[in-house]
Amino acid sequence: MQLRSSNVATASKVPTLQSFAYKTVKDRLPVILTKVIDLLFRERNNIANIYGEVGKEEGKEVTGKCSMLRNEMQTNKPLKLLEGKRSDVIIWNDYLRKQTEEMKKEPRWFEAAWLYVECYMYRRIQDAFDLTSKLQDFDPFKNSKEMAFQSSLDAALYFGKHILTTIEQLQQKLHKDSPEVFEHFQLFLQVSLWGNKCDLSISAGQNVAQKESPVEQIHKLQDQILVNDTRKLLEILHQANHDNPNKVTLSLVLDNAGFELFTDLCLVEILQQLELVTFVNFYVKDMPWYVSDATEQDFLWILEVLGKSEHQSFQELSKIWIEKLQQKLWTIEKEKYWTLPFDYSVMEEMDPALYAKLSASQVIIFKGDLNYRKLTGDRQWDFETPFQTSLQGFLPAPICALRTLKADTVTGLSPGQGESIAKSFPDWMISGDFGLIQIATP
Ligand SMILES: O=P(O)(O)OC[C@@]1(O)O[C@H](CO)[C@@H](O)[C@@H]1O
Numbered sequence: 557m558q559l560r561s562s563n564v565a566t567a568s569k570v571p572t573l574q575s576f577a578y579k580t581v582k583d584r585l586p587v588i589l590t591k592v593i594d595l596l597f598r599e600r601n602n603i604a605n606i607y608g609e610v611g612k613e614e615g616k617e618v619t620g621k622c623s624m625l626r627n628e629m630q631t632n633k634p635l636k637l638l639e640g641k642r643s644d645v646i647i648w649n650d651y652l653r654k655q656t657e658e659m660k661k662e663p664r665w666f667e668a669a670w671l672y673v674e675c676y677m678y679r680r681i682q683d684a685f686d687l688t689s690k691l692q693d694f695d696p697f698k699n700s701k702e703m704a705f706q707s708s709l710d711a712a713l714y715f716g717k718h719i720l721t722t723i724e725q726l727q728q729k730l731h732k733d734s735p736e737v738f739e740h741f742q743l744f745l746q747v748s749l750w751g752n753k754c755d756l757s758i759s760a761g762q763n764v765a766q767k768e769s770p771v772e773q774i775h776k777l778q779d780q781i782l783v784n785d786t787r788k789l790l791e792i793l794h795q796a797n798h799d800n801p802n803k804v805t806l807s808l809v810l811d812n813a814g815f816e817l818f819t820d821l822c823l824v825e826i827l828q829q830l831e832l833v834t835f836v837n838f839y840v841k842d843m844p845w846y847v848s849d850a851t852e853q854d855f856l857w858i859l860e861v862l863g864k865s866e867h868q869s870f871q872e873l874s875k876i877w878i879e880k881l882q883q884k885l886w887t888i889e890k891e892k893y894w895t896l897p898f899d900y901s902v903m904e905e906m907d908p909a910l911y912a913k914l915s916a917s918q919v920i921i922f923k924g925d926l927n928y929r930k931l932t933g934d935r936q937w938d939f940e941t942p943f944q945t946s947l948q949g950f951l952p953a954p955i956c957a958l959r960t961l962k963a964d965t966v967t968g969l970s971p972g973q974g975e976s977i978a979k980s981f982p983d984w985m986i987s988g989d990f991g992l993i994q995i996a997t998p
């Protein structure tokens with residue numbers, strides 16, 4: 557039996573009363589929209605300064621559209637077609653028509669799959685900006701992403717110093733087969749995992765800064781890693797290096813900007829220092845998404861801020877990382893698939909080129925909760941369903957999910973594990989306090 561509350565293999569989550577999906581659509585999404593509306597109002601003079609009078613007027617139009625969108629959502633209206641000219645509009649609109657056919661009625665905010673309506677909200681916000689002439693690249697979440705990083709600076713600085721010391725040690729003496737390799741590997745992997753606690757959509761845009769020292773924090777959190785395939789991941793990387801020396805490509809499908817992104821960059825740096833990985837392709841979102849998801853601008857912003865910092869360790873890291881981009885050891889990849897309504901099981905059919913590109917890497921790391929929901933189709937799986945089964949055929953290369961649980965989908969647990977945690981921690985699936993380092997291999 558693969559499914560928890562239903563035997564139907566297509567039981568994706570609909571926001572029914574009492575569900576986490578319902579609370580998100582009812583309480584969290586309208587707040588996020590209100591914040592966009594407030595920001596546009598607050599920034600109206602800045603917008604006028606940068607984009608002129610036309611931009612200012614267009615800002616008002618977007619504000620009006622976001623208010624309408626909030627109203628449609630709160631009154632459970634049918635979803636509407638997109639109107640902009642972006643290349644994915646046809647795909648989104650076809651998807652809506654197909655859903656209408658399949659459901660034999662128009663999808664509405666509280667009567668369609670949660671994953672779909674939640675993604676749709678972010679896509680509709682972008683559509684409002686796309687319909688302007690000046691504000692197409694305006695990111696309404698930019699301020700909150702930047703402020704969240706600024707308030708995590710102490711933790712980032714601590715970790716930045718830690719990575720530089722580690723690099724120095726590695727360059728001086730460490731033998732590749734030394735047990736310390738595993739210790740470093742594990743530490744950076746776990747800091748990147750817990751970096752995923754810092755997203756701004758679960759908190760409806762409220763600042764969630766990392767205050768604690770990440771290195772000390774991970775010791776406390778050890779027992780909260782429900783599946784820990786760290787050794788498997790290391791083996792995969794060793795094998796990949798054996799098969800393709802100095803040609804190992806890691807695809808890193810990013811999640812949040814700010815502190816989480818910083819921990820991801822540190823992880824990748826260590827993987828390269830340990831000579832486990834040669835090339836890294838970072839996949840960013842092609843538009844503002846789920847409040848805090850990283851776009852190319854966010855990626856470049858963090859490098860710039862570190863470079864301009866008064867702290868030498870930040871400057872050094874920025875320099876190393878900018879060089880990696882210049883040398884193409886790192887690339888930033890923009891792909892529209894991540895902001896489409898689809899889960900990943902249909903990627904091969906819907907976007908064979910991206911599937912092929914991912915297949916060419918030796919490992920793919922998927923960061924975060926939303927990626928996990930899309931990996932597993934956001935279905936009501938039985939907790940003990942093998943992770944691989946829940947991927948429903950999506951396996952372009954070995955996959956590692958690094959995710960803190962912030963939505964009620966999880967697979968690959970041992971018998972009784974979920975039920976036993978639930979007794980002591982009723983919110984275990986949505987609190988972000990539990991994590992996974994979970995592998996599936998072809
Ligand atoms: O992908 P992320 O950044 O880890 O989390 C995104 C997220 O906060 O958004 C949804 C709630 O709106 C949840 O599914 C999930 O927890």
Ligand SMILES: [Mn+2]
Pocket residue numbers: 755757811812846848849924926
């Ligand atoms: Mn996110």
